[in-house]
Amino acid sequence: MKINIPTPLRAYTGGQQSVSVPGATVGEALEALTCAYPDLRQHLYSAEGKLRSFVNLYLNDDDIRYLPQKEATPVEESDELSIIPSIAGGCRCYL
Amino acid sequence: MLHLTYSDYSALRTHGEETYPHECCGVLLGNSQPDGNHVRQIVRAGNTRTDSAHNRYNIAPEELIRIQRQARKQGLDIVGFYHSHPDCPAQWSQTDFAEAHWVGCSYVITRVDQGKAAVTNSFLLTGTSEEDKKFLDEPVEIEVRKSATELEQEKGKA
Numbered sequence: 564m565k566i567n568i569p570t571p572l573r574a575y576t577g578g579q580q581s582v583s584v585p586g587a588t589v590g591e592a593l594e595a596l597t598c599a600y601p602d603l604r605q606h607l608y609s610a611e612g613k614l615r616s617f618v619n620l621y622l623n624d625d626d627i628r629y630l631p632q633k634e635a636t637p638v639e640e641s642d643e644l645s646i647i648p649s650i651a652g653g654c655r656c657y658l
Numbered sequence: 659m660l661h662l663t664y665s666d667y668s669a670l671r672t673h674g675e676e677t678y679p680h681e682c683c684g685v686l687l688g689n690s691q692p693d694g695n696h697v698r699q700i701v702r703a704g705n706t707r708t709d710s711a712h713n714r715y716n717i718a719p720e721e722l723i724r725i726q727r728q729a730r731k732q733g734l735d736i737v738g739f740y741h742s743h744p745d746c747p748a749q750w751s752q753t754d755f756a757e758a759h760w761v762g763c764s765y766v767i768t769r770v771d772q773g774k775a776a777v778t779n780s781f782l783l784t785g786t787s788e789e790d791k792k793f794l795d796e797p798v799e800i801e802v803r804k805s806a807t808e809l810e811q812e813k814g815k816a
């Protein structure tokens with residue numbers, strides 16, 4: 564399947580916008596990705612091995628956190644997985 | 659250095675005036691080059707923080723994926739983001755820093771005073787990880803040339 568790599572993580576995939584990896588589930592595809600590009604792992608997962616809270620993973624248009632099988636969701640060759648770090652912030656001060 | 663056209667610069671500031679007293683937000687599309695991020699197009703995004711829109715912003719990942727798909731078709735990348743600080747300095751806040759994860763991207767902030775755009779600053783997120791990331795003041799070069807949006811509009815009229 565194809566995994567879309569966001570701009571800040573392309574330094575760890577040789578500059579590639581997307582990479583093709585084998586795998587029957589989302590989890591297997593991610594494992595294949597981090598095996599092929601080991602430097603990516605620390606940017607996706609915490610030291611405890613949990614997906615970092617600001618990293619969003621979308622299987623096509625679905626957030627995998629809300630898929631019933633989550634990372635065990637089966638995937639097909641034509642599926643696309645997108646890694647999207649969150650965008651947020653804001654000013655706290657008041658006049 | 660961040661390079662953007664005067665029309666895109668004006669458009670992101672106008673966005674902040676339109677959403678005042680709430681924060682606006684959007685995405686900068688373009689290309690990263692050795693001399694900095696070059697913006698070719700800006701895309702407005704919705705602020706999902708309706709619970710606290712006067713001092714918070716969040717772009718839905720679904721919207722970001724749509725914007726990224728559109729960008730790729732045009733040969734563009736996400737090179738930064740913009741948002742406004744209603745009645746607050748055009749400086750990054752602790753919240754901005756904690757929530758910044760796109761290393762190499764430009765974060766543009768416009769102060770909007772009583773509905774009028776004031777100072778606009780840009781900050782480049784640098785570093786190699788969450789642990790050593792930092793914001794650097796980033797000079798902004800305003801280019802006097804037509805943006806991709808304007809060229810598209812002209813093509814449509816022709």
